């Protein structure tokens with residue numbers, strides 16, 4: 001990890017080399033100096049050991065992942081329509097699955113973070129995907145009439161003059177209908193107008209978070225270009 | 241903020257945005273840097289910073305990882321077992 005808590009002086013100096021590493025994460029390792037902290041080294045050594053030492057390390061790791069999963073599930077409990085044992089089950093399942101991933105990918109750990117941070121990432125991602133599946137299961141998106149009147153609320157617009165909201169909705173709707181592919185339109189309507197979380201929508205559409213984000217990203221750009229071309233956003237362009 | 245300004249902020253995309261897959265690939269590195277020095281994290285990974293600013297699910301995952309990192313740091317600072325404290329029940 002970049003800041004070794006046991007030895008703050010070991011933190012690499014800021015400078016050109018670190019700035020040059022921006023956007024090239026594969027170079028981070030080279031600029032870190034490669035020294036693993038003691039706790040991470042111990043984790044790697046004991047998990048690679050034989051017999052009782054490895055068993056004990058696995059038990060410790062599972063305990064750590066279980067506690068991390070409970071904490072993460074508790075943090076996200078507000079997104080779930082359930083409490084009690086179902087939350088406990090979800091956390092335990094996430095910890096078990098994260099355990100399998102961590103042990104299976106030990107060889108891929110590059111020491112670019114503390115070992116525990118790397119392991120927690122698997123917990124967070126497992127909880128994330130299980131929460132999305134839970135939400136999809138209990139509250140699957142439904143295909144309904146496109147409700148354009150929801151747009152101002154979804155964008156968090158304050159109480160605007162009715163005429164402003166009407167013009168804005170009309171302009172966006174025209175851009176969506178003219179510029180987006182059918183697929184992009186479907187994703188935009190579900191994610192923006194219906195407020196379906198991307199992870200939940202990904203399950204519904206058999207897609208991925210990344211693919212849907214990219215679709216929305218392209219849609220936002222195309223809609224904006226159209227609104228600029230139509231003269232709705234031109235003053236803002238000049239301001240910036 | 242007027243409706244048009246807010247709409248513009250929502251539609252505006254950041255060309256540095258690296259997307260979900262790349263963000264999740266380096267999430268543990270970015271999270272540790274953020275916990276230590278948020279400005280440094282943003283300057284070393286501008287594309288990840290741009291992404292988590294506009295992707296709800298990735299921002300959620302980052303928040304979760306940050307909380308675990310901080311809990312571990314708190315435990316290390318306050319106790320000798322260095323273990324992650326149990327989730328509040």
Ligand SMILES: [Zn+2]
Nearest residue numbers: 259260295298
């Ligand atoms: Zn994302």
